Amino acid sequence: MENSEIISVRDLTKRFPMGLSEFTALRGISLEFSRGEFSGVVGPSGSGKTTLLNIIGLLDNPTDGDVIILGNPSKNLSVKEAAMIRRKHMGFIFQTYNLLPVYTVFENVEFPLLLLSMSTGERKKAVLEALAWVGLSDKEKSKPAQLSGGECQRVAIARAMVKRPEIVLADEPTANLDADNSHHILQTMEKLNKELHTTFIFATHDEKVISYLRRKITLVDGKVSHDDVLKP
Amino acid sequence: MIRFLIKGLLRDSHRSRLPLIVVAFGVMLTILLTTWITGILGDSINLNAKLATGHLKVITRAYQENMDQLPVDLALTGTSGLIKSLRTDFPAVSWVERIEFGGLLDLPDENNETKSQGPFAGIAIDMFNIDSGEKERLNLKKILVDGKLPSSSGELLVSSSFAQKLGIKIRDKVTFIGSTMFGEMAINNYTVAGTIRYGISSLDKGSIIMDISDARNALDMEDACNEILGFTGTDYYDDAKATEVMTSFNKKHLENKDQFAPVMLRLRDQNDLGTLIDLMNGVVGLISFIFILAMSVVLWNAALIGGLRRYGEVGLRLAIGEEKGHIYRSLIAESLIIGIAGSFLGTAVGLSISYLVQQKGIDLSKLMESATMIMPGVFRTKITPASWYIGFIPGILATVLGTALAGIGIYRRQTASLFKELQS
Numbered sequence: 202m203e204n205s206e207i208i209s210v211r212d213l214t215k216r217f218p219m220g221l222s223e224f225t226a227l228r229g230i231s232l233e234f235s236r237g238e239f240s241g242v243v244g245p246s247g248s249g250k251t252t253l254l255n256i257i258g259l260l261d262n263p264t265d266g267d268v269i270i271l272g273n274p275s276k277n278l279s280v281k282e283a284a285m286i287r288r289k290h291m292g293f294i295f296q297t298y299n300l301l302p303v304y305t306v307f308e309n310v311e312f313p314l315l316l317l318s319m320s321t322g323e324r325k326k327a328v329l330e331a332l333a334w335v336g337l338s339d340k341e342k343s344k345p346a347q348l349s350g351g352e353c354q355r356v357a358i359a360r361a362m363v364k365r366p367e368i369v370l371a372d373e374p375t376a377n378l379d380a381d382n383s384h385h386i387l388q389t390m391e392k393l394n395k396e397l398h399t400t401f402i403f404a405t406h407d408e409k410v411i412s413y414l415r416r417k418i419t420l421v422d423g424k425v426s427h428d429d430v431l432k433p
Numbered sequence: 434m435i436r437f438l439i440k441g442l443l444r445d446s447h448r449s450r451l452p453l454i455v456v457a458f459g460v461m462l463t464i465l466l467t468t469w470i471t472g473i474l475g476d477s478i479n480l481n482a483k484l485a486t487g488h489l490k491v492i493t494r495a496y497q498e499n500m501d502q503l504p505v506d507l508a509l510t511g512t513s514g515l516i517k518s519l520r521t522d523f524p525a526v527s528w529v530e531r532i533e534f535g536g537l538l539d540l541p542d543e544n545n546e547t548k549s550q551g552p553f554a555g556i557a558i559d560m561f562n563i564d565s566g567e568k569e570r571l572n573l574k575k576i577l578v579d580g581k582l583p584s585s586s587g588e589l590l591v592s593s594s595f596a597q598k599l600g601i602k603i604r605d606k607v608t609f610i611g612s613t614m615f616g617e618m619a620i621n622n623y624t625v626a627g628t629i630r631y632g633i634s635s636l637d638k639g640s641i642i643m644d645i646s647d648a649r650n651a652l653d654m655e656d657a658c659n660e661i662l663g664f665t666g667t668d669y670y671d672d673a674k675a676t677e678v679m680t681s682f683n684k685k686h687l688e689n690k691d692q693f694a695p696v697m698l699r700l701r702d703q704n705d706l707g708t709l710i711d712l713m714n715g716v717v718g719l720i721s722f723i724f725i726l727a728m729s730v731v732l733w734n735a736a737l738i739g740g741l742r743r744y745g746e747v748g749l750r751l752a753i754g755e756e757k758g759h760i761y762r763s764l765i766a767e768s769l770i771i772g773i774a775g776s777f778l779g780t781a782v783g784l785s786i787s788y789l790v791q792q793k794g795i796d797l798s799k800l801m802e803s804a805t806m807i808m809p810g811v812f813r814t815k816i817t818p819a820s821w822y823i824g825f826i827p828g829i830l831a832t833v834l835g836t837a838l839a840g841i842g843i844y845r846r847q848t849a850s851l852f853k854e855l856q857s
Contacts, residue, residue, distance in 0.1 A: 260752065261849035281756060288754025299749045303444040308437070313753050315434050 460779025487662025580627025732835025
């Protein structure tokens with residue numbers, strides 16, 4: 202299924218002002234991501250991984266170059282249009298889960314669907330399905346405080362996947378997890394990638410994550426030093 | 434989405450408890466203060482109307498200029514004809530004759546020598562005519578401390594403090610010493626039928642009440658009185674109605690330049706009561722404004738603290754594609770829910786307390802002993818139709834305003850740093 206281009210990064214440069222000078226985080230990066238990829242951007246701290254993920258996620262704008270997401274050049278997108286693409290087509294997984302503590306597991310997963318004007322019945326079906334994917338059907342009424350770290354991250358995955366987005370961006374998703382839980386959630390994501398053909402892009406330097414990737418893009422000082430296909 | 438927000442509010446006590454308490458407390462205070470002030474001012478105005486000013490008052494032009502001295506020599510004459518025409522022209526108003534006068538009350542000993550003596554302010558009312566409603570208007574049965582109400586000519590009532598000061602007992606003979614309408618000396622004997630207590634220290638210090646026919650005899654005021662009072666029917670003063678009657682009456686007598694020509698005054702034109710009425714009308718708005726301002730500042734701060742607590746939540750919502758305007762509006766919707774809930778709570782508590790104080794009253798007569806104004810000794814709140822909704826104005830406005838100010842921070846939030854912010 203990795204045949205159609207979904208994200209195209211073209212000669213991307215990102216500079217940040219630092220006092221009177223500028224810091225260049227990304228230097229002329231060009232990449233293509235196809236539907237159903239399970240890829241990771243790896244590299245040491247400060248190499249530009251998160252900056253690249255920010256721009257692909259339409260949370261930040263490039264200084265030069267462009268990113269074309271699902272056929273939409275980011276340069277031409279208004280803030281509202283960018284938010285709409287994130288809302289409909291992207292899921293985000295964060296290192297610290299960022300679950301809403303006062304809501305149940307069910308409600309946390311349901312939240313992105315509330316922004317999509319779905320009916321109650323459709324939402325319920327989608328949420329229960331997402332919880333089944335991550336193996337948390339029995340925890341739908343629990344609050345985040347009653348869950349382990351691994352379970353919280355699985356809820357975050359369900360939340361990212363519930364609307365069946367084309368793209369999921371995950372920034373260091375295993376950083377707060379032990380080895381067992383890391384493998385568990387990576388297996389979950391790998392399974393969803395295969396079943397739903399969702400494109401996963403990780404920003405990581407965790408070897409456990411890297412061992413699951415099918416494509417590894419290595420960034421050094423804001424440039425792509427290697428772009429390797431690990432598994433066909 | 435609204436259900437989702439309500440669930441969050443109900444479950445997150447930090448998000449809802451402080452604003453709810455602030456709103457409820459502010460609304461309760463708003464209601465207590467407005468009902469308290471409306472009650473006190475309303476009672477004062479009502480009391481002044483019944484005792485001295487009426488809702489309308491007809492006097493002579495000359496009397497108007499010296500009204501503070503209650504001059505009987507500047508009284509209206511031919512009052513039977515005047516009151517008849519008033520009743521014809523303005524049948525909705527209840528018209529009564531009064532004589533307000535001053536003099537000395539003398540208590541003689543067994544040798545008819547002065548035992549004690551003191552100055553008084555007297556009110557002569559139509560006491561024996563049931564239709565006048567004057568006994569009920571002055572609440573004489575209720576304020577009677579000892580003895581009975583006068584049942585025949587030659588009897589009068591003396592204020593209890595005054596009676597105590599002079600050593601007057603029930604059935605004692607007392608002598609009124611004053612001057613007639615024509616400036617001659619007036620000396621008349623009366624029997625004290627009872628003592629009264631208004632609960633208004635300025636009156637309790639030295640006043641008497643007698644029937645108007647006795648006063649007419651004593652002051653040589655045949656078919657005359659110094660004041661005709663009009664009451665518009667309801668207990669509470671209706672300024673618009675009083676203005677309409679006054680304008681019509683005064684227009685009719687405008688051409689008569691005689692100093693004894695009648696002139697009509699409204700309640701608001703006497704005893705600085707206009708200021709009191711304006712204060713009463715303005716005070717509700719003023720109190721609401723003060724509470725809106727004070728609560729907004731508190732709720733602004735509460736919302737800022739809440740905003741810090743929910744920094745991660747707002748970041749997440751921005752990241753997953755919720756628009757800033759939508760988040761801002763949802764926070765305003767939350768504040769609206771809290772504002773309405775707090776206003777209901779505050780109104781319920783405020784009205785309950787106000788109702789208790791309205792029924793029971795707070796007796797401050799001891800503190801009012803040296804007061805010279807006509808003010809009630811027992812202070813009561815007054816629940817008006819406005820009391821049911823007045824709290825909602827500061828309650829809802831302050832919550833929304835506070836959140837709107839605090840929520841501006843959402844528009845300053847840069848999505849570019851969300852990944853980093855959400856890692857911590």
